[in-house]
Amino acid sequence: MFKKIGYGLVVVLIILFGINHFKTTPVKSKLTIGIVAHNKPYSYYKNKQLTGFEVELAKKIATQMKAQPHFKVVDEQATLNKMVKNHEVDIAFGAFNQTNLKSKKLMSLPYLYPQNTLFVTNKSKVKDVSDLTSKTVGCLKKDNKKQLLQGINPNIKIKVYPDKKQLFKAVLQHKISAGIVSDYQYTSFLAKNIKVSPHYATTLKSQNTKAAQKLTTLRKVGDINVTNDQIVALINPTKKKEIDKALTELHNSNQIIDLSQKYFKQDLTKQ
Structure with missing residues (x-):
């Protein structure tokens, strides 16, 4: 008899524990x-x-x-x-x-x-977005810069590139007038391609003026409309x-x- 009572108490305790567990542990x-x-x-x-x-x-x-x-x-x-x-x-x-x-x-x-960077070569005369009217600017396929540029200047022509390497190459080879990427993308590209950075040109100029004049590097275009x-x-x-x-x-x-x-x-x- 005592054994039956003992078993009964165990069953009751298990049931109570289970109910309490589900009450205190709701499903997410x-x-x-x-x-x-x-x-x-x-x-x-x-x-x-x-x-x-x-x-x-x-x-x-x-x-x-x-x-x-x-x-x-x-x-x-x-x-x-x-x-x-x-x-x-x-x-x-x-x-x-x-x-x-x-x-x-x-x-x-x-x-x-994040800050954006509109960039051109050191040989470009572009100073702001208005100078890019009827000219071609490159951006990356997965970025949202196309809408940003067209909202600022609807007369800009946009060319989309699949990756950074092709975009930067197009600007450096003067196939397009400018490019736009995030500031993070711009600085990370220059870090891996130091010879196209303004800093490298400045250093080279102090050592070899003729070589510096022939060098094509990149520079930022300061325009508040595209910086943020x-x-x-x-x-x-x-x-x-x-x-x-x-x-x-x-x-x-x-x-x-x-x-x-x-x-x-x-x-x-x-x-």
């Missing part, structure tokens, strides 16, 4: 995230693992929302636009520039303010309040700054 909701596959350093594959600034940011947003992140990886920004409008994802990352988007209901708060982007995510309007709250908390706790330093080697969170 899912945050569906759309993201561009190859957009380094925002998102890219390393050792077959998806990583990058926006990948880590997305995971941190999910943590703030107490949700489980689920990624849907695509090749083009345009695909992400459709996925958000069709409610296939809750949030989409593709280094979207706020100035190119029409509906504020579909965008998060800005979380990065505001990077946002595309979002499902029903999630806007939660996502913006998460971004604010991450910004206030310096977590976005830490990610910026990690992937861009500088703080790009200030306007």
Whole structure:
């Protein structure tokens, strides 16, 4: 008899423990995230693992929302636009520039303010965007600079290049009048190709004037209209309040700054 009572108590305790466990451990909701596959350093594959600034940011947003992140990886920004409008994802990352988007209901708060660089060769007479009327400017396929330039000067001709190497080569060979990339992309290219940097030309000039005169290097065009982007995510309007709250908390706790330093080697969170 005592054995039966003992077994009964054990069963009751197990049931009570199970009920209490499920009460205190709610199932996490899912945050569906759309993201561009190859957009380094925002998102890219390393050792077959998806990583990058926006990948880590997305995971941190999910943590703030107490949700489980689920990624849907695509090749083009345009695909992400459709996925958000069709409610296939809750949030989409593709280094979207706020100035190119029409509906504020579909965008998060800005979380990065990267500088752009409009560049020409040292032999160019271009001083600002107005000097590029009816001339060709190159930009990268996965960037949003095409819309930015056309918004500033609709008479600029745009040529799109698949990668940085081809874009910079076209400018240096005078096939196009100028190029536009992010400041990070510009400085990283010069770091790997020191002979086209203004610093190299200055050094060479002090040693060999004739060689310096023949050298073709790059220089920035100072124009306030093209120097700043505001990077946002595309979002499902029903999630806007939660996502913006998460971004604010991450910004206030310096977590976005830490990610910026990690992937861009500088703080790009200030306007």
